[in-house]
Amino acid sequence: MTKLIRPIRVLLSSPGNMKEDRAVFREVAENVNLDAGRREGYALEVVGWETHTRPGAGSYAQSVINKQLPDVDIFVAFIGHHFGTPTENWKSGTEEEFRIAYDQWKETGRPEIMLYFSEVAPSIGAIDVEQLANRQKFKKEVSDLGVYYFDYAEAASFKWELYRHLTQTASEIMERPISKDAAVQAPPDVSLGSLANYQKLVDENSTIAVEDQIYTASRFMESYTSISVDLTDYVKRFARNLNKATKQIEQAAASGAPSKIVDASSFTSKILHGYQMKLREMIPKMQGSIEQSLVSLQRGLTIAESNGLQDKFPRELLATHCDGLTDALLGLRKTVVNLTDTIEQWPNDLGDISSQKLRILALHADFTQYLDRIVSLLNEVRGSN
Structure with missing residues (x-):
């Protein structure tokens, strides 16, 4: 037909x-x-x-x-x-x-x-x-x-x-x-690389279509979780190094020795630079993974709801994907906010360190706003208030 x-x-x-x-x-x-x-x-x-x-x-x-x-x-x-x-x-x-x-x-x-x-x-x-x-x-x-x-x-x-x-x-x-x-005939799929039989199955079997989308979402969510865990560990290491650098600067300033002050400042500038570069690398990766995951989840939910499959694929099922991630993101946010409070207390007359400070504060502001939006979106996906 x-x-x-x-x-x-x-x-x-x-x-x-x-x-x-x-x-x-x-x-x-x-x-x-x-x-x-x-x-x-x-x-x-x-x-x-x-x-x-x-x-x-x-x-x-x-x-x-x-x-x-x-x-x-x-x-x-x-x-x-x-x-x-x-x-x-x-x-x-x-x-x-x-x-x-x-x-x-x-x-x-x-x-x-x-x-x-x-x-x-x-x-x-x-x-x-x-x-x-x-x-x-x-x-x-x-x-x-x-x-x-x-x-x-x-x-x-x-x-x-x-x-x-x-x-x-x-x-x-x-x-x-x-x-x-106004209606037109659907064009045949003539792509040599297309999975025509499998696509026909997905088109005709809504359960399989939903399962495929949930599987895709899970893969991207796992990638997002992995990146989030790695970044959390990195932020914690940076916090320890920052505490060490702060003590070095205080000791160097107390000694009054120019060479010690230069060495302490150089060490601090180096770890600040490495940290802000890591943030600029990791944040887009996190955004890409969560975006793909949520799009697939939404597609699965839409197919389920439009085909009367809510009982088989309830929104509560998604909590298994979202709960742990939400807690991890809130923990990461708390760590970043604490770091921000520490960095803000640094003076603004430390040359290159001051420039790195401004970059990190701006990145932290972007990052916390992003985390807030993602947590809110995850709650929406789960059906939470």
């Missing part, structure tokens, strides 16, 4: 500096297609200026883009602290695309509108007061229009929420009537 799928077009709008966010969206959309899309019979088609437009002439550049973009079912916009380049009518191309979509929604009830604002802080050199003002003004205006938007600040939790938002929105669209002409 020929399998038909319903294409759901999604216009992806953003200023040009949101490449990473756009890539995340496309990745999540593909996961939704592989999970709910396969089972419910739809495929999200992501439409964007980089894939669906060509050079052309018009009254102004954005008008050329507007003319070439097709009608869509969902309008999605990502906006950071850079609002974008003004058009003839609005403060940015993204705003103009939103205004068009919003007017269409008022008239026809479509497209669905999903607005996301990145709260990732820009570097000091990238701050533009006018751009920030335009962004804040736009946020207020869309709120006054009755548009509910979503703020995000961290990739793992953002992927988690975005997957949920897209799955729910696509399911709601699937409940609406559609003409037969």
Whole structure:
């Protein structure tokens, strides 16, 4: 029997500096297609200026883009602290695309509108007061229009929420009537490297699909736990070395001998440098592992819930993956906070040591905020309050 799928077009709008966010969206959309899309019979088609437009002439550049973009079912916009380049009518191309979509929604009830604002802080050199003002003004205006938007600040939790938002929105669209002409035949999988029979089994057997996602999540969670344990041990060793370095500096200062002061300062600077470099290496690794684990867990949960398998795969089952990790992360956070308190007491006139101090304090602030977000997300996965 020929399998038909319903294409759901999604216009992806953003200023040009949101490449990473756009890539995340496309990745999540593909996961939704592989999970709910396969089972419910739809495929999200992501439409964007980089894939669906060509050079052309018009009254102004954005008008050329507007003319070439097709009608869509969902309008999605990502906006950071850079609002974008003004058009003839609005403060940015993204705003103009939103205004068009919003007017269409008022008239026809479509497209669905999903607005996301990145709260990732820009570097000091990238701050533009006018751009920030335009962004804040736009946020207020869309709120006054009755548009509910979503703020995000961290990739793992953002992927988690975005997957949920897209799955729910696509399911709601699937409940609406559609003409037969709008459905298209699913293309055959002709990839020589594809596991066609196994993929067919996963598509048709929801239990196996959930088990595969849980297994994948467990593998990434084990990797994350291992990295977390290694980093915790390293932080504790650093704390001991830092205590030793502090005593050396105090003794050198008390002796008044310049050579001892230089040696103590050199030793301290060396361990501080090694520590901040280790943090810069390990934190991204932790982020990548937990992100992949939580995405797989979410995909498994969604498949289970959409196929009535909650009793077989209850959320409580996930506690076996999350409880120990949550406790470990809270312990790591406590150690980092204690270290921060110690380092903050160091004077700011110690040359290179002072520079290393500032780097570590900034990394600690980023790290503790990250740990807080991950612990909160783990609690959400478990269904904890």
